[in-house]
Amino acid sequence: MANTKELSVEDKLRALYDLQLIDSRIDEIRNVRGELPLEVEDLEDEVAGLSTRLEKLKTDLESIEEQIKEKKGAIEDHKAAIKKYTEQQKNVRNNREFNSLSKEIEFQELEIQLAEKQIREMKASIEHKTETIAQSSERLEAKTSHLSHKKSELDAIMAETEKEESFLIEKSAEYEGMIEERLLNAYKRIRTSVRNGLAVVSIERGASAGSFFTIPPQTQMEIAARKKIITDEHSGRILVDSSLADEEREKMEQLFSKI
Structure with a gap:
């Protein structure tokens, strides 16, 4: 497992977005069971x-x-x-x-x-x-x-769903271990405060996914540079650029397909 101290900001963003994709998949499984x-x-x-x-x-x-x-x-x-x-x-x-x-x-x-x-x-x-x-x-x-x-x-x-859920829960714990405690706590806090459990979202058409508020071009450039953790001022969600999101989605889809 990677040492959290050695992770660059980009690696942290990737790990966070991967964790979000895994946790969202777990949410989907649990939603199927519903009440x-x-x-x-x-x-x-x-x-x-x-x-x-x-x-x-x-x-x-x-x-x-x-x-x-x-x-x-x-x-x-x-x-x-x-x-x-x-x-x-x-x-x-x-x-x-x-x-x-x-x-x-x-x-x-x-x-x-x-x-x-x-x-x-x-x-x-x-x-x-x-x-x-x-x-x-x-x-x-x-x-x-x-x-x-x-x-x-x-x-x-x-x-x-039991086999898939067990696998994903293990993976969620694994990815949590890659993220420093302060950032992980922020992720969990945001996740519990938003309706759909999305704490990390990508930029889509100049706005954070699921939001109608446009993100200023300067901020979009900073997000794309992947040099610091940036949150949406309206929703508080952590933001990643669409290219990083596409890459991680493809990576996670390959992981999910092995289940």
């Missing part, structure tokens, strides 16, 4: 949430069915108690005992009424939960299918 990785992540969270909710609904349903079974058992116990107290009434010695047993029978009958009311309410709850489970299952199935489709889409893109 897909986040979309897959969101869908995975949604599917997990729906699955958890569905399991809870099923557990609640089992719990209610168990409670109904218990209530029905309690009703049978209350009926058995009524039968026992009714039998006992036949053998009472006085009205006080008869009335006491009558109150017990009345209490048991009230307990049966309460249990039957609770069973009706629980059955209504089962009906509602069963409907909710059916809807949730349908939604979960649709989301799972959608997730599977999106994952396949992402996997296909990843399979196509």
Whole structure:
């Protein structure tokens, strides 16, 4: 790797423009993926949430069915108690005992009424939960299918671009190593502050690429001389002459074609 102290201004400009071309290529690859990785992540969270909710609904349903079974058992116990107290009434010695047993029978009958009311309410709850489970299952199935489709889409893109992206990331790090820290930091700062990530641009028809602001002829001559790093006063981007840009683009195209 070249020693950064030995690089001329021209070499620095070439290294910067090469780095820009590599990083722009990485940007293109990531733009192809777009929001897909986040979309897959969101869908995975949604599917997990729906699955958890569905399991809870099923557990609640089992719990209610168990409670109904218990209530029905309690009703049978209350009926058995009524039968026992009714039998006992036949053998009472006085009205006080008869009335006491009558109150017990009345209490048991009230307990049966309460249990039957609770069973009706629980059955209504089962009906509602069963409907909710059916809807949730349908939604979960649709989301799972959608997730599977999106994952396949992402996997296909990843399979196509992963090798190229890994190669380019290595090359980006390699070219970063050729550039002095102060200049590299400036490049990264400009790259994050501009919309399209272009920190180094060439002169095209008297203006910096992508800009409508004309660069004065004297400045254009200085850029073409490649004796100092010059930035666009309007956008802050580092400027290179079109000949250097063409040469480096051709060089990078050969590099990219080997991937």
